[in-house]
Amino acid sequence: MDVFVPIVLISVLIIVTALLILADHLLGGDEEKIVTLNDKEELKIESSDTLLNILSENKIFIPSACGGKATCGLCKVTVNEGGGELKPTEDPFLNAKEKEQGVRLSCQVKVRNNMNISIPEGLMDAVEYRAKVVNIEELTYDTKLVRFKLLKPETIEFKPGQFCQLRVPGLDVIRAYSIASDPKESNHVEFIVRLVPKGKATTFVHKAMLSGDEIILTGPYGDFYLREESNREMIMIAGGSGKAPIRSIMYRLQDLNMPRKATYFFGAVAKRDLYYTEAFMEIDKKYENFTYIPALSNPAEEDKWEGETGLITEVVDRKTGDLSEAEAYLCGSPGMINACLEVLRKHNIKEENIYFDKFD
């Protein structure tokens, strides 16, 4: 009896595995398939892996901050033919128009047939970098600036506001981090990383990563970037590590000699959450048309804070007038962004003039 039970279990397992292999074969698992890209390029594929992985193996790096778990919604591509049925995991990330156009989460689509797909040209520019950590600086008790030197390739071209992805060595974890550095500095990138308790990537960055470590980055990605052609008044709002892409945008605005009126609201809880305050105050002093407004929602008594207080939404509401001709750049937690969007709409901002990156 003791010997019989494991034998039955093993036999069942073997039969199930054989059936799965047969099913995979019948579904086109190991047959050659062709993925046609933007009606230009053809990829010959033998596995039935996800479209995201297959593209990555072919050096086409689609943003994928959750590493394929269908929680970030960043890995969208348009599947014109051969994508099969939409999965329930994709549904929350796609609006009606996207579904009609065949937009899919590439991490959820398996390549089982020939496919015809479209990828925005901008995404085709993302590259995989080998980079070396050259400096780690503590900005607050839970926020660090990490500076990387790009080793191979040695340079990056990005628009201020865009992000890269960092692969945590030894773990199947990929996370998005906005580039915080000066876009002129093409052989280095800097990230501002805020520790998330028990967070996989941020715990690695804060507790294990050392100067000299080599890391894989991909990028640049994203359509959150400074619209340089516009001369609209700018409202920038950030909380926590949301300061990262705005820092990069500010480098560029200074290079352009601050060509437009701009106000930057930075929301924090108490003084210990503020960083780069003096640097931004200096810019405020230097340019008449730039204003920096840090605001604390719950300053400690010892902070002796004389600046703006309240939630950043309340401060924005108090300090802004009509925004019908303005442009807004928002960066931070989804909760903060959603609340700020309501306030901006109350001040008549036009939807097409709002740009944001939700750090979720």
Ligand SMILES: Cc1cc2nc3c(=O)[nH]c(=O)nc-3n(C[C@H](O)[C@H](O)[C@H](O)COP(=O)(O)OP(=O)(O)OC[C@H]3O[C@@H](n4cnc5c(N)ncnc54)[C@H](O)[C@@H]3O)c2cc1C
């Ligand atoms: C486009 C984009 C740009 C980003 N840029 C930056 C940046 O410049 N700097 C930065 O620090 N982060 C940035 N993020 C967020 C970053 O990608 C990670 O999500 C974050 O660092 C947490 O990763 P983790 O692996 O440590 O946590 P995980 O292991 O993914 O999360 C652990 C737990 O914490 C929760 N959680 C995740 N993030 C937060 C949070 N912020 N606050 C509270 N709970 C959280 C998760 O839901 C989960 O339950 C960006 C995200 C996006 C999409």
Ligand code: FES
């Ligand atoms: S990689 Fe995050 S949803 Fe696909």
